[in-house]
Amino acid sequence: MFSGINKQTKSTTTPGRLVSLGLQHGDALEAFLSEFDADPHELQGYFCGRSTPIEQAVGLLDAWSQGERLIETTVRGEPVAQDWVQNSTWFWEFDTRLQGVINLRHRLTPALEQEGGHIGYSVARSFRRQGVASKMLGAVLDHCRELGIQQTLLTCGSDNVASIGTIEKHGGVLHREDWSEPSHQILRWYWIDLENT
Numbered sequence: 001m002f003s004g005i006n007k008q009t010k011s012t013t014t015p016g017r018l019v020s021l022g023l024q025h026g027d028a029l030e031a032f033l034s035e036f037d038a039d040p041h042e043l044q045g046y047f048c049g050r051s052t053p054i055e056q057a058v059g060l061l062d063a064w065s066q067g068e069r070l071i072e073t074t075v076r077g078e079p080v081a082q083d084w085v086q087n088s089t090w091f092w093e094f095d096t097r098l099q100g101v102i103n104l105r106h107r108l109t110p111a112l113e114q115e116g117g118h119i120g121y122s123v124a125r126s127f128r129r130q131g132v133a134s135k136m137l138g139a140v141l142d143h144c145r146e147l148g149i150q151q152t153l154l155t156c157g158s159d160n161v162a163s164i165g166t167i168e169k170h171g172g173v174l175h176r177e178d179w180s181e182p183s184h185q186i187l188r189w190y191w192i193d194l195e196n197t
């Protein structure tokens with residue numbers, strides 16, 4: 001079962017590691033989230049509310065990663081979609097700071113195929129251009145392999161050069177580029193083939 005997969009994944013080649021949110025992260029989470037206050041739309045991959053207490057956030061993320069409490073919870077104050085799927089959230093932690101967040105949907109739905117894909121992420125402004133997103137994505141692709149997800153879908157805005165760079169560094173192959181009605185932008189759909197890697 002997925003909850004049995006490492007709560008922490010050590011990287012031997014990069015500073016920092018992928019961690020699950022814990023009760024000890026209260027101050028670090030507040031510092032991380034505050035970096036998105038200027039532009040909350042940039043916070044991707046974290047679905048608790050901005051002011052959700054740490055105890056509640058830890059409980060929600062843990063429940064979602066185990067496929068529990070999927071429909072009776074809320075996402076940023078709104079009831080979750082009926083097709084809200086099992087999903088796991090990790091943070092990139094280095095030197096007691098949370099630098100990035102990444103969320104893995106365990107399976108696709110028609111809505112996620114249209115927008116969102118398997119994986120969403122964001123990095124706090126203070127830590128961008130330091131390889132954090134690349135490191136997080138690489139570590140989560142390992143979790144995809146463990147879950148048997150052989151083809152991983154990622155979507156991003158066609159003008160999001162930072163995300164495009166991150167996805168292409170991990171072998172993302174552009175499948176299509178098209179207008180997306182839900183987000184009112186031109187979107188790119190990338191697949192990363194994990195079958196032979």
Ligand SMILES: CC(C)(COP(=O)(O)OP(=O)(O)OC[C@H]1O[C@@H](n2cnc3c(N)ncnc32)[C@H](O)[C@@H]1OP(=O)(O)O)[C@@H](O)C(=O)NCCC(=O)NCCS
Pocket residue numbers: 042043044120121122123124127128129130131132133134135155156157160161162163164165166169
């Ligand atoms: C997208 C985002 C997560 C990238 O995080 P990051 O940690 O800065 O990315 P990395 O440092 O790992 O960069 C990976 C590659 O992307 C490209 N890249 C990153 N930022 C870039 C920028 N500002 N301009 C051009 N290319 C950029 C580069 O090719 C880079 O590789 P390189 O440094 O070896 O050249 C970050 O910009 C962010 O949080 N944006 C807001 C949320 C978001 O857009 N999330 C993705 C939704 S699809």
